[in-house]
Amino acid sequence: MSTVTPSRPGTTTTPRPASRPPSRLRRAGAVIAGIALAAAAVAVQAVALEHEDRLGNLTWTGRIGDEVVASRFSARVTGVHGAKSIQITDVTDKVEKATTSGLFVIVEVGATAHREPQKFGPPVLLAEDGKRYAATDKVKPSLTITHPYIQPGWWTEGVAVFEVPVAALTGARIVLPLTNGFFIKEANLPEVEIDLGLDDAATQRLIAGAEDVYPMGGKK
């Protein structure tokens, strides 16, 4: 389209056209920059936080017997028992007996709050293979550690009751989270994760020592 007559090969004196097409080098540079930007976009996706990391709890860990100090409360596990069945007596002296195809695990926990009263959400038994067992619904929450407010100044004691296959016991940990709002959820709440100290020998002792009937509730 240029009005300049094409120069013959060898002659270099003719002025170049005003708008010359971009050189190959420049075009290659643009392509490389494009690829680099696209790759960077993909790479950024990979470092984006997972659902669990964005909204999951902040976890303080410890072992059975330790006092695990989290940001808003401290908790400790004082004992672990096994049971084949649980006998629940309600306030009207009605007796119910809960059974399981696995084993009931009763974890004795204590907790104290640092500044404001706290309340626990449903505890979880975290097996070594990552499976999460929610606290059993066969025992009413009013009989467990999720019921009372955890107050500052003294230790509140209670139990968490789980129902698990015996194969899930070795290496299990208890996770105590705080309750979260029903409509407005708070992200990154504190929780404690306490190793129950169940090595192979302790697991065998727990199974062998499991009570036939573990009584709960009733008038005190």
Next chain:
Amino acid sequence: MTSPPGGGTRRRRPVAVPLAILAVATGLGITAALGGFAKAPEAPPEQLGPGATVDQKLFLTKFVASRTAFQPDVYGGEGKRFLEIELEVTNKSDRTQLVGSPGHAGKKGLLYAQSLLKMTPEIKNEFGPISAITDEGVPSRQLHPGMTATVVLRYELERGQRAPEQVTFDVGVFDPEPPGFSADPDLTLEPESDVEGAPPEVEARVTLPVRRGGTG
């Protein structure tokens, strides 16, 4: 960057682009003739009977039996009649799941029992079925990982309503890794097709004869 001097060489015809277009068109034509890119139609749902086990990927469900049941009224009323369906459910997922409720009256169900997509014939009542684990002394609604529980679905029969001779369940399958960015632990059923909002795939149809418990 200049054309070679002299004009001796024959001008080349640009054939690469037309050839490529032709190849793509042929490929698309063959694909279209074979039914396009849509998912090939799956085999029709398996027809199963009592005692059959359906692998729902996150759960294993055995359809044990169906029967009528009578619950006397402790206060001296007429009592209630139910159609009961007994299932043995093994949780293969990595967390405790809740039983939930089966699909009923055209509405989707909840949690585990949403995989029981539809029961035919439908039993109409106000509240729909009740589902729970009832054989462990205290009723429970939890399915713990690695454990098998006996789940009972109860459909209340109204006065004078006869229980059907047999019931058939459309059974769906859970998607262990549902699409989407959030790793929410929600239970999601595998859809029939990739179209947005497609109904869940019916993996199996299980028919259970209803055993009459005297009062059915």
